Amino acid sequence: MRLVVAGTMALDTIETPYGRAEKIVGGAATYIALAAGYFTSVGVVSVIGYDYPVAMWEALEQKGVDLLGVKRILDRPSFFWEGKYNYDLSQRQTLNTQLNVLDSFPDAMPPSYQEVPYLLLGNLDPRLQYDLWRQCKAQPVVLVDTMNYWLDNARAQVEKVFEIATIVCINDEEARQFSGVPSLKKAARIILGYGPKYLIIKKGENGALLFCEEGTYFFPALPLEEVFDPTGAGDTFAGAIMGYLASQGKVDLPTLRHAIAYATVLSSLCVESFGVENLLHLSPQEVQQRYEQLSQMMQPLGVPLS
Amino acid sequence: MRLVVAGTMALDTIETPYGRAEKIVGGAATYIALAAGYFTSVGVVSVIGYDYPVAMWEALEQKGVDLLGVKRILDRPSFFWEGKYNYDLSQRQTLNTQLNVLDSFPDAMPPSYQEVPYLLLGNLDPRLQYDLWRQCKAQPVVLVDTMNYWLDNARAQVEKVFEIATIVCINDEEARQFSGVPSLKKAARIILGYGPKYLIIKKGENGALLFCEEGTYFFPALPLEEVFDPTGAGDTFAGAIMGYLASQGKVDLPTLRHAIAYATVLSSLCVESFGVENLLHLSPQEVQQRYEQLSQMMQPLGVPLS
Numbered sequence: 001m002r003l004v005v006a007g008t009m010a011l012d013t014i015e016t017p018y019g020r021a022e023k024i025v026g027g028a029a030t031y032i033a034l035a036a037g038y039f040t041s042v043g044v045v046s047v048i049g050y051d052y053p054v055a056m057w058e059a060l061e062q063k064g065v066d067l068l069g070v071k072r073i074l075d076r077p078s079f080f081w082e083g084k085y086n087y088d089l090s091q092r093q094t095l096n097t098q099l100n101v102l103d104s105f106p107d108a109m110p111p112s113y114q115e116v117p118y119l120l121l122g123n124l125d126p127r128l129q130y131d132l133w134r135q136c137k138a139q140p141v142v143l144v145d146t147m148n149y150w151l152d153n154a155r156a157q158v159e160k161v162f163e164i165a166t167i168v169c170i171n172d173e174e175a176r177q178f179s180g181v182p183s184l185k186k187a188a189r190i191i192l193g194y195g196p197k198y199l200i201i202k203k204g205e206n207g208a209l210l211f212c213e214e215g216t217y218f219f220p221a222l223p224l225e226e227v228f229d230p231t232g233a234g235d236t237f238a239g240a241i242m243g244y245l246a247s248q249g250k251v252d253l254p255t256l257r258h259a260i261a262y263a264t265v266l267s268s269l270c271v272e273s274f275g276v277e278n279l280l281h282l283s284p285q286e287v288q289q290r291y292e293q294l295s296q297m298m299q300p301l302g303v304p305l306s
Numbered sequence: 307m308r309l310v311v312a313g314t315m316a317l318d319t320i321e322t323p324y325g326r327a328e329k330i331v332g333g334a335a336t337y338i339a340l341a342a343g344y345f346t347s348v349g350v351v352s353v354i355g356y357d358y359p360v361a362m363w364e365a366l367e368q369k370g371v372d373l374l375g376v377k378r379i380l381d382r383p384s385f386f387w388e389g390k391y392n393y394d395l396s397q398r399q400t401l402n403t404q405l406n407v408l409d410s411f412p413d414a415m416p417p418s419y420q421e422v423p424y425l426l427l428g429n430l431d432p433r434l435q436y437d438l439w440r441q442c443k444a445q446p447v448v449l450v451d452t453m454n455y456w457l458d459n460a461r462a463q464v465e466k467v468f469e470i471a472t473i474v475c476i477n478d479e480e481a482r483q484f485s486g487v488p489s490l491k492k493a494a495r496i497i498l499g500y501g502p503k504y505l506i507i508k509k510g511e512n513g514a515l516l517f518c519e520e521g522t523y524f525f526p527a528l529p530l531e532e533v534f535d536p537t538g539a540g541d542t543f544a545g546a547i548m549g550y551l552a553s554q555g556k557v558d559l560p561t562l563r564h565a566i567a568y569a570t571v572l573s574s575l576c577v578e579s580f581g582v583e584n585l586l587h588l589s590p591q592e593v594q595q596r597y598e599q600l601s602q603m604m605q606p607l608g609v610p611l612s
Contacts, residue, residue, distance in 0.1 A: 017488075088488035182323075182394035184511075185529040205490075206512035209529065218603045220524035223491040223515065257605075297524045298604060299563075 001066060002246035004113045005032045005239065006045040006132050007122025008102065009052060009070065013082040014274065016089060018228045024275040025056045027079060028122035031235035033065045034279040035266050036120070036243030043113050045069035045132060049078035049101045059280060068110045073101045089227050090204070107131045116140055118246040120238060123147045126157035133164055141251050143167040143242050151177050162194040166251060169200040169238045184209065198256060202234055210260060214253050219260050220297050222268040222290060229274045233267045236279065240266040265290040307372060308552040310419045311338045311545065312351040312438050313428025314408065315358060315376065319388040320580065322395060324534045330581040331362045333385060334428035337541035339371045340585040341572050342549030349419050351375035351438060355384035355407045365586060374416045379407045395533050396510065413437045422446055424552040426544060429453045432463035439470055447557050449473040449548050457483050468500040472557060475506040475544045490515065504562060508540055516566060520559050525566050526603055528574040528596060535580045539573045542585065546572040571596040
C-alpha cells in the first residue's frame, strides 16, 4: 500500500441549478480514494453507518481500494450533508449536517497501514489528524487539508498538524482566515512558516497556486462547458495529487507540478457529473487529452519580442 | 500616432482598507493612456471639466500623449466617481457618480487621429464607441471594453460594437451577463460568434483567459504583498495590451500573449499605489523583472512523467 487517506465517507443531498440528487455517496475520503486510486494503491481510514451503499463499497474494493481501516457501525446512519449551490456554482449554502457516526471516527489505523510512505489527512478534527499521523512508522509524506470550522475552533491543533505536513492544501478563504491577511502571497509566507515544504491554495474555477521555496507557480482550471456539481472537487484534487506523488515515489517540484496538473484534470471531470459518478469511470484517454489541453493553456510565454 | 484611445478622464474618491484618497485623477482614458504610452504613441479622445488637474495634463503631455482630442469644458466639473472596496478588495461599492461634463463627450475625433492603425474603445456609451470607430479611415485593429450598465441598457448597440471589434476585453461578470450563461467557455463561444477574433476575460486577482480559434490560454495575476487600490487595473490592462500590440505592428497569437503578459505586469504595478501614481513612474527594470516572474509562474509542465 502506497497511500493512506483519512476522511469522511458520507451521504450527500445536493441541489445545483442543474438538478437535485438525494442521498448520493459523498464524503472527502470517497472522492480522495477514487482519485488517488487512479494512480496508486490506497487504504482508507473512515467510518460509515448502515446506509452507506454496498454497491459503492464493492466498487471501491473492485478498484483495489483497501477498506480495512473503515469502521462500520450497524445501528446508526452515515455522516450526512445537504447543500445548495448558487446559479454560477461559485457559492454554496449548507442546509443540513447530521454528524451521526462521525463521533466514532477511528483514532487508530490497522497495523498493515502503519508503514505507509504517503499519508493524506483529509478535512477532519485536527486532533484526529495528528493522532493518525503519530501511528505512522515510516515518516510519510503528509498532505493536510482542513476547513474554516477547525480554524475557528481548534486553531492550535491545526497549527500542530501544519507543522508535520509536507504539503498543506487548502482554499483561498481558508488561507486568508488562517493567516489573517488578505494577500495570498503574505498568507503563504505565514503558513509556510509553520514548516510545510509546499503550500497549495485552491481557488475553484480560478485554478490553484503553488507556493514553495523555489517560487510561485500557477495552475489554471480547465474552462468547462457545464459544471453540474462542484461537490468533492477539492477532495478529488488533493487525492489526485497524493495518488500521483505516491505512484512516482518522490516529491520534488517537477513531480509536484505534474501532480497538480493531473489533479486539475481529475477535478474537472469530477464536477461534470453529480457526486462521484465520473470518478467511477475515469478513462485514461480522456485524462490524457485534458492533460494536453491544460499543457496548451500553460504554454510558456517565450522570450518577449521587445 | 499608433493608437487612439477613447474613455473617461475623471476625478475619483476612493476608500480601501489601506486608506482614503479624495478627488484623485482617474477615469479609464487616464489609466489607458499611461499604460499604452509606456509602449507606443497615443492620442486621447475624452472630455474634462475645470477641475482636472493641470499637473496631470502636463504629465501626460510630457510622456508624449497627444491630448488634441480632449474637449475642455471650463464651466463644469469633470466626471466624478466615488467608491469603496471591501476588506480583501474583491468587491467594490459605488457611493456616488456625478456625470458632469460626460454628456459633452466628443463624438468626433481630430483629423490627425483618423488614420490611426490601433483604436481602443474604453467603456463608454456603445453608440459613441461606434461613431468614433466610423471616423477611422484605415480599418484599425479595435479593442472594445464595456460594462454592465450598457449590457442592461443598450444591448443591441453593444452587439454592434462587438461586431467591429478585433479584441473584446471584459470581465467575467460582464461575459456571463452578456451571454446569459454561467460557463465562461460557453460565454466565450457566444461572444466570439459576434465576430471578434479574440476574447479576453479579465478575472481580477484570478488572472485572465484568452479565447480564440487557436485555443484557450490562461494568464495568472502576479500574487502581490499588498493591493492598495484596484481602481483602473482593468483599464491599465487593456491599455498595455493595445500599447504593446501597436508597438509591434501585428496582432497574432504569440504577440497577443506577450501583450497580455505585459498587461498583467502593468496592472500589478497599478494596484500597488493609489490612482495612477505608479503608472506615472514605470521603471523598465521593474517591468522586466515582473515579466520574468510571470514567465516563471507560467512554466510549462513538460512531458508527464507517467
